Amino acid sequence: MAKTVEQIANDLNLSITTVRLVLNGKAEQYRISAKTQQRITHYVTEHGYTVNYTARSLKLNKTDTLGLIIPRLSNPFFSTLAEKLEIRCRAAGYQLMISCTYSDAKYENKLVDALLQRNVDGLFVVPSSRQTQLHHVKMVNRPLVVLDRDFGAEDVSLVVSDNLQGGVQLAQAMLARSLDKGTTLCDEPLYFMAGDTRQPAIKERLKGYQQALLQHGIKAPAEWILQAEHNRREDGVAMMQTFLARHAHAPKAFIASSLPVLEGVLSALRERYGAIPADMNIGTFDEHAMLGFLANNLWSMRQDEDAWAEQAFTLMQRALHGENPLARAIIPMTLIHRRQALSDLSS
Amino acid sequence: MAKTVEQIANDLNLSITTVRLVLNGKAEQYRISAKTQQRITHYVTEHGYTVNYTARSLKLNKTDTLGLIIPRLSNPFFSTLAEKLEIRCRAAGYQLMISCTYSDAKYENKLVDALLQRNVDGLFVVPSSRQTQLHHVKMVNRPLVVLDRDFGAEDVSLVVSDNLQGGVQLAQAMLARSLDKGTTLCDEPLYFMAGDTRQPAIKERLKGYQQALLQHGIKAPAEWILQAEHNRREDGVAMMQTFLARHAHAPKAFIASSLPVLEGVLSALRERYGAIPADMNIGTFDEHAMLGFLANNLWSMRQDEDAWAEQAFTLMQRALHGENPLARAIIPMTLIHRRQALSDLSS
DNA sequence: ATGAAAGCGCTAACAT
DNA sequence: ATGTTAGCGCTTTCAT
Numbered sequence: 001m002a003k004t005v006e007q008i009a010n011d012l013n014l015s016i017t018t019v020r021l022v023l024n025g026k027a028e029q030y031r032i033s034a035k036t037q038q039r040i041t042h043y044v045t046e047h048g049y050t051v052n053y054t055a056r057s058l059k060l061n062k063t064d065t066l067g068l069i070i071p072r073l074s075n076p077f078f079s080t081l082a083e084k085l086e087i088r089c090r091a092a093g094y095q096l097m098i099s100c101t102y103s104d105a106k107y108e109n110k111l112v113d114a115l116l117q118r119n120v121d122g123l124f125v126v127p128s129s130r131q132t133q134l135h136h137v138k139m140v141n142r143p144l145v146v147l148d149r150d151f152g153a154e155d156v157s158l159v160v161s162d163n164l165q166g167g168v169q170l171a172q173a174m175l176a177r178s179l180d181k182g183t184t185l186c187d188e189p190l191y192f193m194a195g196d197t198r199q200p201a202i203k204e205r206l207k208g209y210q211q212a213l214l215q216h217g218i219k220a221p222a223e224w225i226l227q228a229e230h231n232r233r234e235d236g237v238a239m240m241q242t243f244l245a246r247h248a249h250a251p252k253a254f255i256a257s258s259l260p261v262l263e264g265v266l267s268a269l270r271e272r273y274g275a276i277p278a279d280m281n282i283g284t285f286d287e288h289a290m291l292g293f294l295a296n297n298l299w300s301m302r303q304d305e306d307a308w309a310e311q312a313f314t315l316m317q318r319a320l321h322g323e324n325p326l327a328r329a330i331i332p333m334t335l336i337h338r339r340q341a342l343s344d345l346s347s
Numbered sequence: 348m349a350k351t352v353e354q355i356a357n358d359l360n361l362s363i364t365t366v367r368l369v370l371n372g373k374a375e376q377y378r379i380s381a382k383t384q385q386r387i388t389h390y391v392t393e394h395g396y397t398v399n400y401t402a403r404s405l406k407l408n409k410t411d412t413l414g415l416i417i418p419r420l421s422n423p424f425f426s427t428l429a430e431k432l433e434i435r436c437r438a439a440g441y442q443l444m445i446s447c448t449y450s451d452a453k454y455e456n457k458l459v460d461a462l463l464q465r466n467v468d469g470l471f472v473v474p475s476s477r478q479t480q481l482h483h484v485k486m487v488n489r490p491l492v493v494l495d496r497d498f499g500a501e502d503v504s505l506v507v508s509d510n511l512q513g514g515v516q517l518a519q520a521m522l523a524r525s526l527d528k529g530t531t532l533c534d535e536p537l538y539f540m541a542g543d544t545r546q547p548a549i550k551e552r553l554k555g556y557q558q559a560l561l562q563h564g565i566k567a568p569a570e571w572i573l574q575a576e577h578n579r580r581e582d583g584v585a586m587m588q589t590f591l592a593r594h595a596h597a598p599k600a601f602i603a604s605s606l607p608v609l610e611g612v613l614s615a616l617r618e619r620y621g622a623i624p625a626d627m628n629i630g631t632f633d634e635h636a637m638l639g640f641l642a643n644n645l646w647s648m649r650q651d652e653d654a655w656a657e658q659a660f661t662l663m664q665r666a667l668h669g670e671n672p673l674a675r676a677i678i679p680m681t682l683i684h685r686r687q688a689l690s691d692l693s694s
Numbered sequence: 695a696t697g698a699a700a701g702c703g704c705t706a707a708c709a710t
Numbered sequence: 711a712t713g714t715t716a717g718c719g720c721t722t723t724c725a726t
Contacts, residue, residue: 004703020704
């Protein structure tokens with residue numbers, strides 16, 4: 001640890017107040033004599049000084065620290081979000097403490113407690129279940145902003161993507177392509193590989209897909225929709241294995257409910273066929289640069305992490321300032337299309 | 348905030364000591380009467396209580412919090428590392444504060460200061476330059492573990508991958524394939540797309556590549572090695588554009604010095620040819636599930652994040668306990684090979 | 695079996 | 711222009 005204000009004051013035979021005044025740049029305002037200022041600044045350049053934030057926090061009852069609780073950092077959507085949010089918080093003078101739950105409810109509740117014990121000024125949370133969301137709303141007696149998943153708790157500020165609209169748009173884009181080519185949906189069904197549909201974001205995406213089909217006069221048959229327990233890579237693998245057990249061929253067109261699911265789906269296909277069939281039409285939620293590695297015709301529904309960070313922080317800041325019009329922000333998604341790559345050219 | 352110990356004591360007409368004793372489970376030891384205990388536990392279940400860690404920290408001069416400073420979370424290697432390290436720290440009762448520098452030296456130094464101000468018990472840092480590394484070693488008068496980049500400062504604990512050996516192994520595997528097929532290196536040069544070679548890890552990887560070539564009696568010609576200012580996606584783009592300006596065709600075989608560089612290299616190729624030539628042999632450092640999206644013959648050098656986390660934490664813990672045999676851990680890399688996918692099959 | 699008090703380093707309000 | 715002091719909530723040590 002560096003020196004304390006008191007030490008400096010003693011060593012220089014000054015009072016604590018005087019030292020603090022120049023340390024906080026109030027020297028001019030209180031007309032501290034030039035030579036006193038010099039002695040102090042000189043001492044500090046010599047011995048260094050950093051405020052003890054712990055003591056400061058104890059006194060002021062704020063830590064200038066916010067907490068962010070997400071499922072995993074290895075999910076690119078969350079790591080990007082964490083980055084953007086961290087930058088936004090830091091611009092406003094807050095440190096962001098990031099922690100992961102690994103989708104474990106017990107863990108998640110404990111994490112919230114741990115961060116509260118450390119007196120974070122406010123908390124951003126991606127809850128993993130309705131139960132944990134309720135826990136947080138009840139236990140967190142400080143500014144709370146829920147992200148990504150609306151399990152329907154009242155009285156919280158909330159930031160989510162417009163998953164329903166995203167689902168509609170994605171499905172419509174893919175259907176339009178089929179219909180342009182003169183194929184019908186019966187020739188070329190559009191499957192939906194859904195992770196955990198209890199998760200509100202996934203549920204909405206699926207609903208959007210169904211709505212889009214209905215607009216074409218079709219009620220999606222049950223066998224077009226595959227489901228799984230979670231939204232992980234292995235769940236994607238399982239769904240595609242189920243599919244392949246039931247069909248002779250890989251699907252001509254499908255939508256994955258999230259990136260990890262897509263990874264699993266494709267790895268199962270590669271396992272089976274030795275390659276990812278290049279003529280598949282792939283739709284997925286969440287954008288990632290490495291999607292460009294695929295040769296396929298591909299649509300991805302991008303979530304706007306910049307807008308998320310901005311909105312989430314704004315809601316947080318309002319709450320921190322005591323203005324408390326709990327609000328929910330719904331952020332539009334953007335469709336990105338990569339055309340099928342022409343494969344056989346002499347490189 | 349929840350109640351304080353003092354409030355509880357007042358409300359119950361007990362002394363602070365008595366309340367603390369039962370709150371800390373020392374009730375039996377000090378023979379607090381059963382009914383006193385009951386009153387207290389009842390009060391707590393009613394009104395709740397969480398220790399104020401800030402006050403505790405001020406007194407004990409430790410926060411049970413460690414800091415991790417990395418370039419970016421959106422780099423999968425670092426986000427995975429952050430996850431593993433967070434888990435390891437939490438298992439030992441520490442919270443990990445993760446922050447990103449975006450490879451900005453100024454920012455990095457400020458971050459270190461910010462975390463020190465918050466009294467983290469120790470710091471893990473991936474320094475972005477020799478200058479910042481020296482800054483940290485000098486300024487951080489607490490346990491410090493440097494990760495990933497050895498800019499050569501003395502007196503620090505250090506965890507790095509065995510980048511030299513990794514470079515050798517990767518290049519050798521790729522050369523072996525060529526030679527098996529009867530092609531010579533002259534037919535099919537093995538290029539190296541190097542990001543910033545001032546960065547020690549990159550420098551070592553490149554050196555390993557050169558060593559491997561030498562073992563085949565070849566000194567890599569200057570034009571086989573492309574270089575850039577940084578290790579970002581856009582640097583990969585730039586290198587491949589340079590390459591394409593000088594050559595009529597895409598390279599038959601190359602190594603990318605890191606994932607972001609690879610992303611850039613491939614996107615430049617896709618831009619140019621409309622597709623990623625499937626007959627290219629690709630080598631890269633860092634493993635990622637989405638590499639399986641590529642149809643190419645592909646070798647990736649995986650860094651063992653689990654071992655990193657374990658070693659880094661062990662070094663940290665030693666330092667925290669005052670044992671101070673500054674040590675460096677060098678962690679082997681693992682080669683992963685994906686065979687070229689057979690592309691034209693009826694799906 | 696229970697209580698009292700000092701002190702961690704800072705801030706803010708009130709002296710001189 | 712500079713100095714003094716109370717108190718944030720906890721832990722630790724010493725008294726009953």
